[in-house]
Amino acid sequence: MKSQIKWAPLAFVRLVVALVAGILTYLYVGQTLPELLPWLLGGFFLIVVGQWWAARRGSAGANDAVGLLALAVVFLAGLTSAQLATESRRASHLSQLHGPVEFYRAVVDENPVVRPATYATTLRVSAVRVTGRWQTAIGGIRVSVPREEGVAAPRYGEVWLVRGQPAPAKAPLNPGEFDYRRYLGYHQIYHQQLIHPDQYRQIDFLPPAMCALLVCGWRRYSMVYLGAISRPSANMHWLRRWSWA
Known part of the structure; x- marks a missing residue:
């Protein structure tokens, strides 16, 4: 007896694959797509109508057609969710502002x-x-930020008042070069700026997430500690302690 793939138990897999395919497709062609939310709502309406039609027909072919339509709508849902999550499409985004930025507040x-x-x-x-x-x-x-004497390293959670206009991230200059602009876009970063010490001032300390603050603090402490024990003088100090033990 030949083994057959039973699709009913794999419904979750089909839906996840279609959703992920929609998200990945948006990463490559999303900038060329129109507003997708109305199309998604129309797709849900078609599913409801299709279910009613398949129930009246009562045939396997009708059910399969509705199933394929549902997968297409899930694919569209992946596209739409990625589009809605893209900050650069919002009216309040830096790239959508009219006029030069004189100052900005950022964390x-x-x-x-x-x-x-x-x-x-x-x-x-x-x-x-x-x-x-x-x-x-x-x-x-x-x-x-230039590393100059008297300039402290930025800390997670510092709120800055910055003077100046950030520039859009630059595209690669040579064919085959690493596309740093696309990489930044994956992290919702679309601008770059070289900030000199006289262009910014810390005005507050408001960490976006306390857990991330603790992780950043522990990382900074670990780097300082590892840097200290890696120095020859520190190594001699530890060797003397071990020799007395």
């Missing part, structure tokens, strides 16, 4: 990456001043 959203000449981190914007008026705004900015 440091991650621990800095220490580079030879700069600190790199991400800011999440909460408000901007355009033509002398403050307004609510959203957006992620990848910033670099």
Whole structure:
């Protein structure tokens, strides 16, 4: 007796695959798509009508057709959910503002990456001043701060008041080059800015998530501790302690 695949027990798998396929498709062609929410609502209406039609027909072919329609609607739901989650499509996003940004208020959203000449981190914007008026705004900015004497490393949760206009993330210059702009877009970051010490000031400390604050603090402590014991003088200190033990 030949084994057959029973599709009924795999309904969850089919739905998940269709949903994930819709999300992945949006990552590659999402910028060219129109507003999808009305189409999704229309798809749900077609499913209801299709179920009524299949129940009246009472045939396996009608049920299969409605099932395929449902998978198509789930695929569309994946596209729509990814579109709704994309910050750059919202009216309050930095890329949708009219006029140059004079100042903006943002929170440091991650621990800095220490580079030879700069600190790199991400800011999440909460408000901007355009033509002398403050307004609510959203957006992620990848910033670099020069490592100069007297300039402390950014800390997760610091709220900054920054002067200047962030620039859109740059596309790769050469064919086959790593697309850093697309990588940032996956993290809802669409702008970059080099911020000099005289362009920003810490005005508050409001961590977006306390758990992330604890993790960032522990990571910073661990890096300092590991850096200390890696120095030759520190190693000699530990060797002396072990020799006395």
